[in-house]
Structures are given as C-alpha cells and as structure tokens.
Amino acid sequence: MKQPRFALTRRKLVESKLFFPLVVLALILLFDLLFVRGFFSIQTRDGNLYGSLIDIVRNGSTVALLAIGMTLVIATGGVDLSVGAVMAIAASVAAVLMNPYVLARELPPNLMSLINDPTFTFQPLWIVIGVTLLVAIICGLWNGLLVAYVRIQPMVATLILMIAGRGIAQLITNGVRIQIFYERYSFIGQGWVVLPFSLYLVILVYALAWLLNRKTSIGLFIESVGINSRASFFSGIGEKRVKVLAYTFCGLCAGIAGLVASSNIMTSDAFNIGMTLELDAILAVVIGGTLMSGGRFSLLASIVGAWVIQAITQSMYAFGVPAFALQAIKGVVVILVILLYSEQVRGLLRRVSVQKEA
C-alpha cells in the first residue's frame, strides 16, 4: 500500500524545523514554571490579557518581524546586517512626518504651537506609515541591488547601510531626538486588542510572507538559489531578481519593526532603536534551523526562534539576574541551543530514538 503523502510520522516530527525551537522554548518555560513564581499568571484588564507570557510575545515582536525577512535573505545564502539601521531610519522618517519640529523655520508659527498636542500630527497616519515603509523598501532594494547586480558579498554590501544607516537617520532628524506626541501612533507598539497589537502585526507579516512563498513559486526559487545558485541559473531562474526580492522584503520587515520600536518609546532615537537587533534576528533564524549557508527554511520556526530569545531575556529578568549579567547568561543559553543543533548531538538523539523503536 502506498503511504499517505502527508502522514505525520514520529520521524517527520523530529526532522521538522519547528521541532527543536519548540523544544527549546518548552525547556525555558519549564525552567520558569519551576523557579519563577507567577510567571504563568495572566491577568485581564479591560478585556485585555497581561502577564509575563504576553510580554514575551510583545517584546519579541520586533525581532520576530526582523526574523521573517532575515529568514528569506539567509535562505538565499546571504545575510542582512543593516536591519537595525533601517529600523532607525524608519523611526526617524515616521517621527519627522508626525512632528515637523526640525522643519520649524519653514513652517507657519501657528502649526508650531500645536506640536505638543497629542491629537496633532503633521501628516495623517496612513501617509506616515506609507512613506516610512516605502523608505524601508528602498533601503532593502539598495541592499538587494548591491548583492545581486553589483555582486558584492552580502555581509559587506549590507555593512555599508548598517554603518551609514544611523547617520542617515540622524540627517533626517537634523541630529536631534524627536519626541512623538501623537497619541494614536502609540497604538502600533503599545496597543492591545485582547492580545498586544504588535503580535497581530507579526501574524500579518507572516501571512504575507507565507502567501509569497507558498502561493507563488518564490519560496521554491529562494531555496533553490540558496542551495545551488548556478544550477538555478541554468534552470532559468532569475536568481538576481530572487535575491533583490528577498532583500527588499527584509527591508520592509525592518521598516515595520522600526515603526513598532519607535511607537514603544515614542521617540526617534537613532542610537537606540534597533541597536544590535540584526544579530538577534540572525540568531532567531539560526535557532529556527535555517542554515547560514542558505537553502531550506521555515518562517514559523524563525518566529519561534525570536520568542526563544525573548523568553530567555524575560526569564532571566524574572529570575532576578541583574541587567549587566544578562548578556553573558544569554550567551551561555545560546551555546546550549546551538549545541542542540549540531550534527553530532542530532545523530546521538537519532540513535537513541532508533534504539527505542527497535
């Protein structure tokens, strides 16, 4: 008899990219269950849910957003180091469009008196979001063109924007940190509809990426280019266009993450927003089981990877680890996670499970 094609066997479960990130997440939550009192308690206020678990999802959303775009880029065999800087650029663009304080000299004085008003915005919200995302897309496009057409190595190509990006963000705001007063903007990062609004954004972007990958052939082409770009070229795949698309999408994700981050702190802070987040995003993708050399990927696993990172941070805070020691402890946990992924450990686990089955 022929086996059903999509049968969920134990082997498939273990080999699925989602398996290990979920195991790691479960282990961290188990630690919390045992050692941190009240970690799992969830309160309801005005019909919205609050608690440590919700915080993990909310605070992890920027990295999750970045990880979605980063997954596609890494799957093509590249990497995007500029996402943190693009977040800063996005934050600056958004801030300038809502609070034109830096353009004060060119604006009528009656406008300036309105600036501190939480209901005032220079441009309507849809223009703010639209223009910001457009700028982010252009940033991604720039990276993609450098990598695909100019053939600069991805790490070098995106390093350019990583370094220049924070300068550009500063230029946009004329070197000042702009405070955002417009209250509706805060909803993006701080809003709640039963669950944090930023979680819905993650779901939305994930759905978009999923459609892009599964309802079109782009997912297949990205994997194919990442595994063997020459063979893909011989097969008629426009590998350059595939790469440009991946980087552009990554830029868009960084733009959305930038909106969330600036909405959280209601300023444009070119030197804080998205700082070192590119590394967290890459780590999330790695935890999600996508190889840095490219190829097979799982978007969902990368998102779980982002939550794993946030869960580590959150658990350490809840456990009472001082902030200054956090990075070191995070490092230890990361090493353990990566060890779980090594071929040796996997081989060991496989042998153990085979013995059990026998």
Added chain:
Amino acid sequence: MPGSDFVVEMQGIDKAFPGVQALSKVDFFLRHGEIHAIVGENGAGKSTLIKVLTGVERQDAGVIRLDGEEIAPRSPLHAQRLGISTVYQEINLCPNLTVAENILIGREPRRLGTVHWKAMNAQAKQMLVRLNIDIDVTQPLGSYSTAIQQMAAIARALEISSAKVLILDEPTSSLDAVETEQLFGVMRKLKSEGVAIVFITHFIDQVYRISDRITVLRNGSLVGTFETATIPRLELIAKMIGRILTELDEMSQIKLESSEQIHEEALLEAKGLGLTGGIEPMDLELHAGEVLGFAGLLGSGRTEVAHLLFGIEKPDSGMVTMDDRPVKRFSPLASICRGVALCPEDRKEAGVVDDLTVRENIILALQARRGWFRNLRTQQQYEIAEQYVKLLNIQTPSVDQPVRNLSGGNQQKVILARWLATNPRVLILDEPTRGIDVGAKAEIQKLVLSLAEEGKSCVFISSELEEVLRTSHRIVVLRDRKKVTEMSGEVDEHSIMESMAGGEA
C-alpha cells in the same frame, strides 16, 4: 578460503539507509599488490561499500579485516591511519594553493616552528617523481590539468599513511585518453610496489586494460568476483545489468528508421556564432527530428558552444535564428521560453539542487518558465514528477526524497526529467552519460533517439566517440575551439578521430 594473501577482507557486509537496502551480505577480498575493479550499475552499492571500508559509514552487520586483524574504521582519517587511503571522484584539493602545499598540508616539514618551505617543496617533488611526474611544485595546483591534479591527490593519499590500500573512485571520469594512460602508469607502478588498488569505474575498457580481478555488484548484492582474463566482456555486462544487451541492435534500428523523418529546413540556425576568448565563429544548423553529435577532445569548445546556444553566455559575433526569427535575448530563461533546453555537463555544479526533493528538481525549469505567480499546484507537481520517474525509470523510494540521496545516474535522470518536463523542441545534452553505468547509458542513448523520432532536435555531446557515433545522424567535429568539419551518413570512427586530432589534414 581467504588466507593471509588478502590485505582486506570484508565479509557479510550489510548496510541499510532509510528506504533502501544499500548492501546485503556483500563479501569483498583484496589481494596484496593487485588492481581490483568494482563495477555495477548506479545504486549497485559500489560507493556504499567504499564508504563502509573508509569509515564514512558504519556497516549494520559484517566484519572488516585488514591484514587479518579486525578493524572498525570510525572516519576516513582513522581509515587512513590504518593504511586505507581514498581519492574521491571530485578532487578535494585547493586549486589556489601550490602543488606542494596541497600534498603536504597539515604535515608540513617544520623548522623552528615555522614551515620549512624548501624541505616541503623538495619532499613534494620527490613524491611526485615516485609517480613519474616532474612538475614545478611551487605553482598553484589549479594551473595544472585535471590529470595532474588527480596525481597530486594520489600523492597526498599515499603520503598520509604508508598506504597499503589505495581506493580510486571514478578517477578517470574527467580525464582524456592521454591523461588516463598517465594515471594507469602510476597505478601499475604502485602495484609493483605492493600497494593494493581498488578501482571504481564505469568504463568497461579501462577495467579490462588495467585490472587483475573484478567484483560485480548488483542492487546491493554481490554477483561475484572474477579474474579479468577469464571473463568475456559481454558476460561481464550481462552480470552487471542482469540481462542481455539487445539495446544496441535495437538502437541502430531506431536510428535508421528515424533518419527518414528529419526535417529539411533548419529549426535553429547559427551563423558565424562566436565569442571572443571562447569559440571562433562557426555555422550550425539544427533540424527537427535529428540528433546532432558534437565530437572533440576535452577543451575543444563543445561545452562552450552549448552554452552559447542556450544563452549561458552571450555571443559577441554572429547571429542565431530560430523558426527563421532572429534571437535577440540570450539567457537561460529566454531559451527555455523559446523551447531550448540544456542538460549541463557538470551535474553537481550546474545541475542538481541537492537539498531539494526529486519532485522540486523535476519541476524547477518548468516553474521558472511559468514565472513567479503561475504556481504549479502541488497535485500537478506530483503528477509531473511521478510521470517522469516512471518514464525514465528513476530509482528513488519516493519523489519526496532529497536528490542528494540518489545515485549519480539517477540524479542525471532527474536533470533530464527537468528538461523534458519543459517539453523542449531543441534539447542539448552535454555529457549526459558521464559517470553512469552501462545500462543507464544505453537507456539514455535510446531515449535521445526516440526524442528525435518524436520530432525534437537533439544535440548530443560526449567524450565517448563510440556513443556519439551510435546516436547521431550528423556529427560536428570541434578542435581547439573551432568547428573543423561536419559529417553525416556512414561515418567511421577513424576519420573522425583524425579530424579531432587534426593530423595532416
């Protein structure tokens, strides 16, 4: 019974992979100082047997003895320390390092903690002299021919241990006749020094030229071990594929019948097609229903012409017309849309996408032609893939298997399926039978003829002249990146060889 005259004894070796019994109860005995060929079709278990012997894989059952003592190689490195060295099909060396560095990397002679370059070069030179090769070892390895690179790999393999056993996995697949002879010289020399050599190849003539004994595997089982001198060729081939070869006769029949259906006017025509630094301008005509063979030595420009026709590279002189319309866009995608397909020479580099499944590999070019948004439904993908798996007799447990798990010949068939799925009118096959077994070779040759019979125009490129002669209606001979001549009708091997070599013409 095996006595002490065996250097390696493998007994009752079993090895299973998910879905495949790669080896079952295989025995293999290797004598001191013999050249022992292992032959068999793709997936017969040759590579697996070698992997078990060299510690890449661990056998499920059976014992391995080296000089009578039981061994359990844990890794290739461990096997090397025991005295079993391997030179793989793909040369695993660094072309940008010097020959000496490649041979001695990791074991450089040192003085005061730094590399003693002079001693290193001298030592490398001496090792190559042992193989009758005299070259400048301070040049980058990449500046030498594939054959020399192969010799360097052998020298390295011999240096690692005082090797008792040397395994050569398809060493001649990228060598031309002269280079092969050079390699055989080295093998004979080593044999006379008492090294036992295991020689894996698909070339039956070479087996007869060099080996003392032959072990035949089929479907993971041992068929038998024979003295080369006592087994006739046809019998050997019959043992390998388990049936008698009648395909050859069938084929000339098909060829004869199909030659009546060749269209008069050209389907694709190239005039003065050339690329500076690539190939010199030449004229070519491809007809529907015809197989056009390209004959020529390695480096004669066969592959370069194929690349130009398919748009991998853009010609800088001449023009190409298809259906009497000039071709303007040169790219693989544009070619696929025109109905041109190229099955590339280098399967690993330009052919398979090894982590993708058989199904995904087969639909890749078809999907590329359909573009990003007209996605083939999963159901359709399965139908197409399963259809070609059946048609080409691809050995795989399922179409969801990653292509990397398939044997070389089956991978080649997957690539062929990828191109057939696009339903091309012009099919260019660059070395479609390289590194695959006799049975599959005959299958592919027959397939090419039947495709021509269906009205496709095929270009058949191969370094095996016999094969080109057998399949082609018309033959273009290339030499030094130039078209030398064109022959059709009854062509004899001798005259083609003369123009390939460019004697006193």
